[in-house]
Amino acid sequence: MRAGVASFKILWHRDQFFDLILDTHKKTLRFPVVLPEVPSSSAIYREFKQFVESRHSENLPDHRRIDPKKATVRPSNRSGNVALTLTVKNSDYEYATRKLIHLVHETFLVFLQEGHYDYMVKVFDLDPDHL
Amino acid sequence: MNEKTDSKSDPRTSRRNFLMTPAGAGAIAAAIATPGQLFAGTSANVPTIRIPKEIPATLNEDPKVGTFEGRGMTGAEVFAKLCKQEDLAAMFCCPGNYTVINAMAAAGIPSYGGRSEGPMCAAADGFSRVTGEATACSGTEGPGFTHMIMNIASAHAARTPLLVLASNMQIAGDDREAFIQTGYQQPITTGMKKYGKRLIAPDRVWEYGAYAFRNMKSGVPGPVHLDFPGEVARARFTDPANLKDYYTKDKYRTESRPQPSNKEVATAVDMIAKAQRPILVAGQGVFQRKACEALLQAAEKHEFAVVSSGPMRGHFPDDHRLSASLAPDALMSADLVVFVGQYSMPSPGEYRFNPDVKTIRVHPVQEDLGRNWPLDLGIVSDEKVFIESLANELPAKKRDAWVNELAAARKKFEDTNLAHYELGLKHSASSDHLHPAVMAKEVHDFLYKGDIDPKQTVTGIGGWTTGIFSGRWMRANRPGQGLACGYQYGAIGPDLAMTIGAGAAVQRGIGPQAPYKGAPVLCITSDAGIAYSMFELDTAAKYKIPVIAVVYNNNCWGMFPAAIGSARSMHLYLFQENLRYDKMAEGLGARGEYVRTPEELRAALKRSYQAASKETVSSLINVQALKEFTSGKEYPPGIALPTEPGVGAFAH
Numbered sequence: 001m002r003a004g005v006a007s008f009k010i011l012w013h014r015d016q017f018f019d020l021i022l023d024t025h026k027k028t029l030r031f032p033v034v035l036p037e038v039p040s041s042s043a044i045y046r047e048f049k050q051f052v053e054s055r056h057s058e059n060l061p062d063h064r065r066i067d068p069k070k071a072t073v074r075p076s077n078r079s080g081n082v083a084l085t086l087t088v089k090n091s092d093y094e095y096a097t098r099k100l101i102h103l104v105h106e107t108f109l110v111f112l113q114e115g116h117y118d119y120m121v122k123v124f125d126l127d128p129d130h131l
Numbered sequence: 132m133n134e135k136t137d138s139k140s141d142p143r144t145s146r147r148n149f150l151m152t153p154a155g156a157g158a159i160a161a162a163i164a165t166p167g168q169l170f171a172g173t174s175a176n177v178p179t180i181r182i183p184k185e186i187p188a189t190l191n192e193d194p195k196v197g198t199f200e201g202r203g204m205t206g207a208e209v210f211a212k213l214c215k216q217e218d219l220a221a222m223f224c225c226p227g228n229y230t231v232i233n234a235m236a237a238a239g240i241p242s243y244g245g246r247s248e249g250p251m252c253a254a255a256d257g258f259s260r261v262t263g264e265a266t267a268c269s270g271t272e273g274p275g276f277t278h279m280i281m282n283i284a285s286a287h288a289a290r291t292p293l294l295v296l297a298s299n300m301q302i303a304g305d306d307r308e309a310f311i312q313t314g315y316q317q318p319i320t321t322g323m324k325k326y327g328k329r330l331i332a333p334d335r336v337w338e339y340g341a342y343a344f345r346n347m348k349s350g351v352p353g354p355v356h357l358d359f360p361g362e363v364a365r366a367r368f369t370d371p372a373n374l375k376d377y378y379t380k381d382k383y384r385t386e387s388r389p390q391p392s393n394k395e396v397a398t399a400v401d402m403i404a405k406a407q408r409p410i411l412v413a414g415q416g417v418f419q420r421k422a423c424e425a426l427l428q429a430a431e432k433h434e435f436a437v438v439s440s441g442p443m444r445g446h447f448p449d450d451h452r453l454s455a456s457l458a459p460d461a462l463m464s465a466d467l468v469v470f471v472g473q474y475s476m477p478s479p480g481e482y483r484f485n486p487d488v489k490t491i492r493v494h495p496v497q498e499d500l501g502r503n504w505p506l507d508l509g510i511v512s513d514e515k516v517f518i519e520s521l522a523n524e525l526p527a528k529k530r531d532a533w534v535n536e537l538a539a540a541r542k543k544f545e546d547t548n549l550a551h552y553e554l555g556l557k558h559s560a561s562s563d564h565l566h567p568a569v570m571a572k573e574v575h576d577f578l579y580k581g582d583i584d585p586k587q588t589v590t591g592i593g594g595w596t597t598g599i600f601s602g603r604w605m606r607a608n609r610p611g612q613g614l615a616c617g618y619q620y621g622a623i624g625p626d627l628a629m630t631i632g633a634g635a636a637v638q639r640g641i642g643p644q645a646p647y648k649g650a651p652v653l654c655i656t657s658d659a660g661i662a663y664s665m666f667e668l669d670t671a672a673k674y675k676i677p678v679i680a681v682v683y684n685n686n687c688w689g690m691f692p693a694a695i696g697s698a699r700s701m702h703l704y705l706f707q708e709n710l711r712y713d714k715m716a717e718g719l720g721a722r723g724e725y726v727r728t729p730e731e732l733r734a735a736l737k738r739s740y741q742a743a744s745k746e747t748v749s750s751l752i753n754v755q756a757l758k759e760f761t762s763g764k765e766y767p768p769g770i771a772l773p774t775e776p777g778v779g780a781f782a783h
Contacts, residue, residue, distance in 0.1 A: 013480060061536060063407070064464055102485055106463060109483045114547075117770040118692070118763045127693050 013108040014124040020100075027088045029100050034075075034107060035082040037123045044119055048082060049075055051111045055103055066103070071096045073103060180720045186673055194239030203369035206336045207234035207359070213340035214240055216380055217348075219294065220264035220641060223251040223632060227271020228298035230364040235267070243635060243674055245628075248275040250664035252282035252295070253616075253625035254632030259291045260443040261589055261611040261633040262642040263419045265347045267294035273312035276358070280319065281622050286354045287323040288619035289442035290415065290474045292347035295320070299358040302331055316358040325353030333366030338376040341383035349384065350496050351474050352419065388513035389495055395510045396520045399469070399491055402508065403435060404526060406467035406489070408533045410455055412482075412776055414514075415441030416472020416495065422515035423447070423610045426471075429522035434530040436461065436537055440473060440776040440783060442618035445607030449778060450585070458540035459483060459774035469493070472514040475619050476503040477783040483774050493517045548572070548603050551768055558766045559729065564757045566766070567600035567683055569729050574655060574681060575604035577736045587647050589633050591616050592779075593626030594657030595689030596761050599770055601655045602779020611643035616656075617781045623688075624663025627680050630654035631667050634676040651677040651743030658684040661712055661751075665719070668749055672720040677743030679736070680721075682712045685756040692761065709755065716751030724752040 004024040012018050021030045038045050052075050055066045066073055066086075073086040084103065088096040112120055120126035196215065197208030204212070211234035214222075221241040224232050225248045236242040245251040248270035255268040270276050276297035286293040300313050307313075317327050326346040328339050343355040371377045391399075403409045417426055417439075423446045430437050430453050437447040438455040449456050462483040470476070470492040476499070479486070491508040494500050500509035510517065548568075555568030579585040586609045592601050593616035607613030614633055616626040630652050640648030661682050671678050691704035713723030722742055724735035732754065739750035763769025773779030 061464065061532075063466070098487065102463075102487075105480075105486055109480070110460075110463070113772045113774070115763075115768055115771055117772060120772075121692055127690055 030085045032083045033081045038082045040077040066099045195237045203367045206366040207231040207364040211235045211238040217344045221258050222267040223255040224269035227275045228269045245670040246666040248278040250628030250667045252279040253628040256286040256291050257629030257632030258636045262636045265292040269296040272298045273314040284323040285620040285622045292352035293354040295356040297358050301361040320356045324356045327356035329358045330363040333363045335375045337374045345384040391510045391512040400524045409467040410436040410465040411469040413439045413447050414473030416514040418446040420514040422518045425518040433525040433528045438776045444613030445610050448608045449606045450608045456777045458537045461540035475783045478503045571601040571604040573732045587650050589652045591630030591654040594660045597657040597683040602773050615781050624660045626656035628664035628667045631671050653679045655681045659688045668719040668721045671749045675747040677747045678749045679739045680751045685758045687758040713753040722750040727755045
């Protein structure tokens with residue numbers, strides 16, 4: 001860690017490298033690129049924002065929910081690269097890290113898998129030989 | 132896209148009118164009266180499709196097992212005797228390997244001869260998948276054997292106890308290219324069998340038969356490939372003393388199974404009891420080791436969730452309140468997963484579990500524990516023994532919150548399916564073609580929501596687009612009710628033959644099919660897939676195995692989007708449009724139906740099921756669709772990949 005900032009590189013979904021940046025000054029955890037090639041005006045981005053927002057919903061059971069009192073997460077889009085930034089509210093970094101990791105995991109296994117096949121084919125070369 | 136067909140040439144009109152008229156009714160009545168002459172020719176000069184009298188006559192002959200008396204037994208007869216002793220459930224073949232297949236049939240092993248070796252291999256696989264029994268397939272030396280390769284590989288991926296037999300010229304002709312069809316078989320099945328051997332010593336034919344069944348019936352099953360040179364198949368034995376290791380099966384293999392230690396069971400029970408939301412993945416080992424009843428008992432006692440996986444479905448009923456097979460959204464909530472009998476192991480990220488989930492894996496073979504998926508506890512045990520231990524040792528427990536979450540997730544899944552169906556209805560109406568979500572829902576309602584016992588009909592699902600849409604709607608409410616035809620290997624095409632093989636098991640009422648003996652079976656496949664095994668409709672007719680083949684006809688290979696944006700490529704993926712698979716089926720002695728609306732499909736299913744139930748006549752329903760239905764942009768929602776594990780899963 002240098003000046004309160006640490007970076008991690010994770011080989012994860014779709015054989016992609018994901019950068020995870022911890023900033024203890026800003027109290028944030030950030031994946032700068034979760035979904036590439038997503039225009040900010042696109043339907044998929046609109047739906048992704050709703051998906052992320054839904055993770056804070058009180059309708060979700062506690063073990064699936066991101067408690068806004070402990071952490072908040074928001075997506076952003078820079079030149080088509082969708083980032084996720086989680087702000088830690090009560091210094092419980094273990095909780096925050098776990099929730100952010102789960103969210104990215106669900107992004108690939110739930111959000112993309114259930115409704116964005118065309119995007120998976122186009123951006124991640126999904127086909128039966130490369131599921 | 133909105134092309135309309137005028138009423139004069141509309142094939143739907145003519146078929147509907149035909150079936151509504153007294154002439155149509157009379158034709159069906161006539162078919163009942165003369166099952167060997169189902170379809171009259173269209174003119175006096177065209178002979179009728181009929182079953183030759185030799186078929187029922189030879190099927191009704193008494194078995195004739197070889198003996199050591201007189202001229203003695205051939206090597207093939209010795210082998211057939213062993214297969215009979217082992218209760219080999221069925222053999223599917225094409226002629227070739229004559230000495231062996233004749234001996235097997237003569238010995239009384241239920242035998243089926245079909246149109247090509249590949250589909251016959253798939254049929255043997257299908258029979259095994261819905262019964263758990265060992266089956267055989269056979270083909271002639273080079274050509275017949277190599278034709279089976281795709282389906283041997285499928286069976287290997289599905290861990291099917293499949294005995295692959297093939298003749299293989301003579302040892303005397305090795306390396307001389309003597310006559311025709313020479314080839315080394317065993318190297319070709321490397322990587323797609325559990326065990327294989329070219330038999331070269333005639334006196335060891337019984338010994339290697341024992342090798343075959345020891346491998347198929349021990350540990351994790353898998354295909355065994357034996358090739359028979361003429362010197363072995365045609366050798367003669369007048370004295371059993373001339374056969375090496377000529378023992379009964381209790382001497383050459385054992386039914387002993389690995390048992391977990393008390394400590395291992397106690398640790399597993401403790402982990403499950405402490406978990407908030409445990410889930411057990413019931414792999415195919417649960418079915419093949421006949422542990423379904425014990426699993427139901429354990430799950431209900433302790434209220435853990437169960438999701439079934441594997442190449443067959445229904446070893447935990449989809450309609451059970453503790454089933455997570457229809458509750459994909461709940462999978463991510465599980466805090467402990469217990470894999471039991473999961474032979475094809477996924478990697479993390481392939482199954483929809485959260486990254487923190489704790490894992491127990493129970494497997495009959497130690498070497499596989501820890502492969503692909505990191506373990507918190509690995510137990511070497513027979514599946515049934517372990518589950519019976521759980522049923523005994525787990526305390527009775529209520530998990531209301533977990534059960535409610537499962538119910539909510541199930542409702543969400545069903546609501547999503549209905550939303551897709553509603554969209555599909557709109558697309559169907561606007562295009563005058565049937566959307567796959569509508570096709571799947573109509574078949575679902577027909578099989579599970581109407582007059583038919585929802586546990587009755589065995590279904591086989593295959594194809595890419597077809598499998599993905601249908602998988603969400605097909606149900607398995609009892610063991611052996613569902614076939615995931617493309618399981619793991621992802622072969623396009625074995626679907627119909629595999630379902631016909633399953634149908635043979637249903638006709639005979641083998642194992643879990645006993646209560647539904649004689650019921651029709653239903654296959655949903657694609658226009659791409661049907662090309663591989665459509666001729667086996669002839670085999671189904673010949674053996675009176677009633678199958679309803681629903682063929683989703685979207686004029687292409689389902690992966691055509693892979694050609695979008697690639698120059699000079701799309702033609703590789705497309706077929707002629709509006710091909711008439713229903714007409715081809717009629718030419719093979721089955722009924723043909725052509726549909727483009729939900730109402731037409733409903734009526735066609737009803738007629739087809741009736742013909743199957745009452746006349747043992749198969750039908751092919753050609754569901755005319757558009758390839759563009761897979762595009763989420765043009766026809767939302769497009770394709771939604773199935774959740775693994777759960778209904779529609781085909782990878783693991």
